[in-house]
Amino acid sequence: MNKESPAPILDRPNSYVGRTLSRDAAKRAVAGRGRYTDDINPARTLHAAFVRSPYGHAKILSVDVEEAKQQPGVALVMTGAELAEMCTGPWVGTLTCFDGMKSAPQYPMAVDRACWQGEPLVMVVASSRAAAEDAAEFVMIEYEELPVVIDKETALDPDTPAIHPDLGDNLAFEKTIETGDVDKAVAEADIVIEDTFTFGRHTAVSLEPRALLAEYDPGTERLTIHTSSQCPHMVQAVFARTLGLPEHNVRIVAPDVGGSFGLKIHTFGDEIATIAASVKLARPVKFIADRLESFATDIHARENRVRGRIAVTKDGKITSMDIDIRSGAGAYSQYPRTSVFEANQILNITGGPYAHENYRASTQVVYLNKVPTSQYRAVGHPIGNSVGESLVDQAAAACGIDPMEFRRRNVMHDDSYPRIGAAGIEMRDMSHQQCLETLVERMNYDALREEQEEFRKKGVQRGIGIAAFIKGTAPGPSGYYGAGGAPIATQDACTVKLEPAGGVICMVGVTDQGQGVDTVMGQITAATLGVPIESVRVIEGDTDAVPYGGGTYASRATAIGGEATYQAALKLRAEILEIAGVLLQAAPETLDIVEGHVVDKGDTVSRISLAEIGRIGHFQVFELPNHVQPTLSATHRFRLRDALYIFTNGIQGAYVEVDIDTGFLKLLNHWVVEDCGRVINPQLADEQVRGGCVQGLGGALYEECVYDAAGQLQNATLADYLTPMAGEMPDIEVAHIQTHTGVSELGAKGVGESGTGAAPAVVMNAVNDALRPFGGKISSQPMSPETILKALGKV
Amino acid sequence: MKAPKFNYVKAESRSHALQLLDELGEDGRIIAGGQSLMPTLNMRLSQPDTLIDINKIPDLGGITLDGNIVRIGALTRHVEVANSPVVAEHLPLIAEAMPHVAHHAVRNRGTIGGSVALADPAAEMPACVLALGGTMVVESVNGSREIAAEDYFHGLYETARETNELLVELRIPAKKTGDISVFMELAQRHGDYAMAGLACVARINGNAFEGLRLVYFGSEDKPTLASKAVSAVIGQAWSEECKEAATKALEDDLDPMANLQGSSAMKLHLQKVLTGRALDTAIERAEAA
Amino acid sequence: MSEATMEISLSVNGEQVARTVPVRQHLVDFLRTEMGLTGSHLGCEHGVCGACSVRVDGAVVRGCLMLAVQADGAEVVTVEGLTQTGEVADLQENFVNRNAMQCGYCTPGMLITASELLRDPKPVTRAEIRDHLSGNFCRCTGYHAIVDAVEMTLNKRLEEG
CATH class of the missing domain: 1.10.150.120 ([2Fe-2S]-binding domain)
Structure with a gap:
């Protein structure tokens, strides 16, 4: 904890900050009163369904929609070519910050060529979804199948065809970074370990699928779009620009969002088509992705092969790490966030917790005839952490040093910040040592090792895993989005207003998808202003109401939006005290606000209530001298300055049991110690970590989008794409170290992805710990029973 | 996705259902619990002309002990089977298998007849019925017939039931004194279809198997009786060598189909592991009894 | 094929209702669109996710794996009904x-x-x-x-x- 807080007002006794409070949205959810996009049904709403490519790659020879148009209830059938005519131009999913990156132009629906199975080709709009699907069966399309590129390893081979001939080859992006001198370190090392890791393709599987309701009013030319989105302002810009509409005429409302995980920071062609239909028909048009099309169209992620190498001295000091990544993207780079962030992030964070000074990382991202890939919770971190932490474990084993002790010797020291990390990025305000020692305590590490030994004697194979991590949260403006040319805000803003009756309205650009962002902003506002939490109403998710912001992505809501809220509330507080000073004929600095009342500092007796100030400030303004012009509203906009990210850190522990005859796993315990800086609401922070862990465990154990050689997705149902369910998941113990970030006064860093980022690494290390006596080792995820049996040489 | 258009008839009685089946032929499709049919309708993978709903037929459900036969009406819900004292006492194999069948909500609605009629090769009930030497009673407008489980399961979702026939009852021999049964299944997540599974019924004398039925599911195209593995075990004193011989012989009984869950080799390996475990357990249970 | 419909009457959260519904409509679509009971959600429509769970004649079932016409004569309780009682x-x-x-x-x-x-x-x-x-x-x-x-x-x- 920092000695002198730059935000002492938040550290007061009984502060709302640092306290568990329940969420209003939760009360609504338990009563079935949530209001998701599909729950909104304006009169005369039409429903869209899509004809999608049945092939991984095919030329579209002809499209005949005449019979489809004749079907009952059909209002519109639109082809890709017709939609393209309504667009200002194709999307090109590149950012200037990624040197040399290339991507093919992409229209919202394919015009003459389909490049992945599931790509939208024709939209049918009808009186009901069922009627639209009925009519879609009458759309006749002639295809000529084209060769598919499915294997990322051969995608750059000279005899592999380029998916987009104009690009010349299938390379989207390549990059190498190096610090220090890896070759020298490797040459001089006592022990060098090499391994190759592979990771399956995942998708987000938000329980509420993508959903959009577009309502165009031809009178005002206003377009109102309710959509399940994390980033209302970004989608406003993308939708408006793609369809050539003035951005200020497009209102985006994100009502309750049924899970997002990064999926809903993106925009999709079928969404553009739905909006175009509403503009064309001047009627509300709704598109709710069903689960099958979710699998075949929602962004995918995580398909990577990484070769890694670690060099160490025999007394257990890491001297270098280097990795080479082959990342499998989809048929296009996802617009506007691209499909290369993941590889770039692996390169940024692998081996991140450690103090070695020699690091090299290179990546090649290649196009495949699969669903486009992009950001999904903890972008790149599950991969980078799995690679780095597995190499560290293997090195520890080679040195004969306990893996906890090995990490203790190598993590960056808590007193060494600010410093430059191995990847050349500035790190500050971190606590690897403190987290590690806390984990040792929480796991009761030594006793657990003894217990493991006891079980081994009984023929029960248990493994203990440890994985330290860093996590890039809350990206700054100098790095990628704004600087890269995309209409994605890295700043965020808050407006806080005192209403006439003393209520406080807090409007934020960051959004809530169930994390409790609104609750957290309410707590910051109430604590800063000195008002009861019940008097604060937080508004988010409506571009008509809230100040412009980036929304919620990359664990930024509290770190960025929270600081904006804190500063806005401070400004409003100052104005309230100034007005109170005038009314009370007291110096503002002698006054304070407690529980909605202005008091003398150090006292609790009300001198004037905020309700009274609100009343005077709005209605009885004549009571104030002319030079006082109350606004009772303050806006603050916050951005990072030089930092690329606010890096957080932590460490996870896992205890698993492996049935070495069947390859089945049992997850026994899971621990997380992480440092997200100031914790605003402990329960909400804990639950972000727990949910994040299980999302990571799903990927480590079960999840994979499986393609066959023809580019057909083999498991596009929830019965075949296995997600983690209650029966197999462990209880998860969470602890926080709170090293406030120095880049804001609030001191909060991101927390939403820390569980996901390292859970796959820790469970893979635990499994390998169990397999080690048998000479087995896993380097690929998901770790299916077959993977484990193969590692043991049993299959 | 939304289901395609179809017609729907609620069968009021058994005879009504049989008449509809006869009239509609290939165009008719029976819906019982619907827990497997409804997903395929919602995904437009099946497009029947007419659904014949048998849920309201009054005399198609229920569990009774009739001499040494347990009679289970085809429309009996999984939950009723799971909670039945008759099943617990006389068909302990099925009682042991029941928690593996999907999830609570699905067991509340799904029927044992539906499971047997569908003949999913990874499902629990077909394997149990075969292991227990049960008989399926099917009816048509032409009358009724009984089909032994050995003759009933033909292949992937294929059975001996004709298009115009309705599965009305399962007749399963009640456990005889001294019978031991063991049910084992490997699924990655609770309630998933089996990656490998085994329904085992045995008679044990001392340390030796006198009688044994091993039915494997989740690996072949239908629940499969293993004869070679059984031959390797019968009459022998149970031992590690015997176990090895049985699992070796199993290679001649099974030829697993690879699927998304794993390769043929892995499935065979898992069935072997289950065989050893199930027979160990059978011996333990016999000793305990 | 034309849209086949059927009249059904059932109890929804204790209220007796009668409607004519397409026979292909599943129970949750009926509850959501006909009854305005949007508390039951659709997450997969193939019986895996459980978001559509409702109580029919006292037992929890997957609302997407049952046709609305099959609820004819039944007592259906949704989360709204459960909240009310x-x-x-x-x-x-x-x-x-x-x-x-x-x-x-x-x-x-x-x-x-x-x-x-x-x-x-x-x-x-x-x-x-x-x-x-x-x-x-x-x-x-x-x-x-x-x-x-x-x-x-x-x-x-x-x-x-």
């Missing part, structure tokens, strides 16, 4: 206090499924609670908090007899 008010309170949901999309299905465990409360382990909820997908919480909330409610009910 107060049957699971304690569970709902514990869900809120324990933050046993984030996005809330799975919550109605979880509550309806858990209610079956609470109706005739018996001492159960956490593993048994997990098993009972194993057919309901939650992508947000990791389940720990949900298990806590159900366990707290169950223990309280057992304590109070």
